[in-house]
Amino acid sequence: MAICAGFESYRASPADMRVITSDGQSMAAHSYVLASSSPVLERMIDAARRGWGAECTVRVLGVSADAVHAFVHFLYCSKVAPEEEEVVGAHGAQLLALAHAYRVGWLKRAAEAAVSARLTPDRAVDMLKLARLCDAPSLYLQCARLAAKDFAAVELSDGWRFARRHDAALELELLKLMEDADQRRQRWAREKAAQEACRQLGDAMASLDHIYPCDGAAAASSSADAPPCATAGCTCRGLQQLMRHFATCAKKTAPGGCARCKRTLQLFRLHASVCDRTDQTICRVPLCSHFKAKAQAEKADKTWRLLVRKVTRAKVMSSLANREVPEVVAMSWARYNNRVAKLR
Numbered sequence: 001m002a003i004c005a006g007f008e009s010y011r012a013s014p015a016d017m018r019v020i021t022s023d024g025q026s027m028a029a030h031s032y033v034l035a036s037s038s039p040v041l042e043r044m045i046d047a048a049r050r051g052w053g054a055e056c057t058v059r060v061l062g063v064s065a066d067a068v069h070a071f072v073h074f075l076y077c078s079k080v081a082p083e084e085e086e087v088v089g090a091h092g093a094q095l096l097a098l099a100h101a102y103r104v105g106w107l108k109r110a111a112e113a114a115v116s117a118r119l120t121p122d123r124a125v126d127m128l129k130l131a132r133l134c135d136a137p138s139l140y141l142q143c144a145r146l147a148a149k150d151f152a153a154v155e156l157s158d159g160w161r162f163a164r165r166h167d168a169a170l171e172l173e174l175l176k177l178m179e180d181a182d183q184r185r186q187r188w189a190r191e192k193a194a195q196e197a198c199r200q201l202g203d204a205m206a207s208l209d210h211i212y213p214c215d216g217a218a219a220a221s222s223s224a225d226a227p228p229c230a231t232a233g234c235t236c237r238g239l240q241q242l243m244r245h246f247a248t249c250a251k252k253t254a255p256g257g258c259a260r261c262k263r264t265l266q267l268f269r270l271h272a273s274v275c276d277r278t279d280q281t282i283c284r285v286p287l288c289s290h291f292k293a294k295a296q297a298e299k300a301d302k303t304w305r306l307l308v309r310k311v312t313r314a315k316v317m318s319s320l321a322n323r324e325v326p327e328v329v330a331m332s333w334a335r336y337n338n339r340v341a342k343l344r
Helices: 031-037 039-052 065-077 082-090 092-101 105-117 121-134 137-149 151-155 158-166 168-211 216-221 236-248 259-274 288-297 302-321 327-343
Strands: 017-020 026-029 056-059
Touching: 017 031, 026 031, 026 065, 031 039, 031 065, 039 056, 065 082, 065 092, 065 105, 082 092, 082 105, 092 105, 092 121, 105 121, 105 137, 121 137, 121 151, 121 158, 121 168, 137 151, 137 168, 158 168, 168 236, 168 259, 168 302, 236 259, 259 288, 259 302
Parallel strands: 017 056
Antiparallel strands: 017 026
C-alpha cells in the first residue's frame, strides 16, 4: 500500500498509542489522528488513557489485520486516492463494517460504493445482510436489484442456503423483495401497454383528420374510399376499411350489434371529445356534431375523461415527434457538429 501524504506528515512525531488486531498484531499510531477521525475511537482512547496511564492501546477486532491496517491508513489520508481504490475493493465489506462501527462517514460511503460495484450473485445475500446491519441503503438496493434480476444464481449461493436453514427472517425479506420486484415489473408492463394504446388511439385521431380534412379542396375529394395518405406510420388504410364496413354493415342495428361497428362508434365519440373545431370550421368526421351535443347534455364518467386527456396528450406528442425540423435549424446543427469535429 502506498504511503499517503497525510501519513508522511505524521511520521516525524512519535506515535503515542498501539492498535491491536484480532490475531494479536499491533501497529503504532497517533492518538490525535484517530481521535479526530472517529468519535468512537476518541472515546476509546480517552477510556484507555484513564485506565492505563500514558500508554494507550485500542483493540480493533472482528476483521483481518490487513483490513485494520487499511482502515488506519485511510484515517490518516482522510480520502481515497484513485490508485488506492483497489485496496478499498479488496477489503470493501470489512472497511464498510469498520467505518460504520467507528462512524467514519466518508470512508463508509467509499466502501459502500466499492462493494456495490463488485457485487456478484454469490455474495448478494451476504452483502444484503451486511447492508441492513450497517445501514447502507445504496448497497441494500443494489443487492435487491441483483437478486430480482438473477435469482436463480442467488439461490445457488452459500448465503441463500444458510439463510434458508438458520435465518428465516432474512429468507422472508428476500422473498418479499422478489415479490415487490415482480409486482413493479407487472405494473410497468401495464403502464407501458396503456401508453402504447393511447398512442395508437392518438394516431387514429390524426388519421381521421387525414381521411376527413376540413379544408374545402381536400374535403371535396375525401371519403372513406379515397386512397390512403402517404404519411409515414399513418393508419388511414385500416381506418378506411373500418369506415367502409360501418357504412355497409347490416348487423349494426341488429340485436347485439356488430363488434367492429361498436369500435367505430367509440372512435367517432373519442374524436368528438378531442376535436377542437368550432362552428365556423365544420368537422367532416361522421357523427362528430352528434357526439359533441350528447357530451354537452350528458356528463361523461371519470374513466372516459381520463382517456380523453391521455389520448389528447399522446396526439400532441405524436405531432411534435413527427414535425419536420426547419432547414435553418438543421443547417445550424450541422455547422455545430462540424465545429466540434474540428476541435477534436
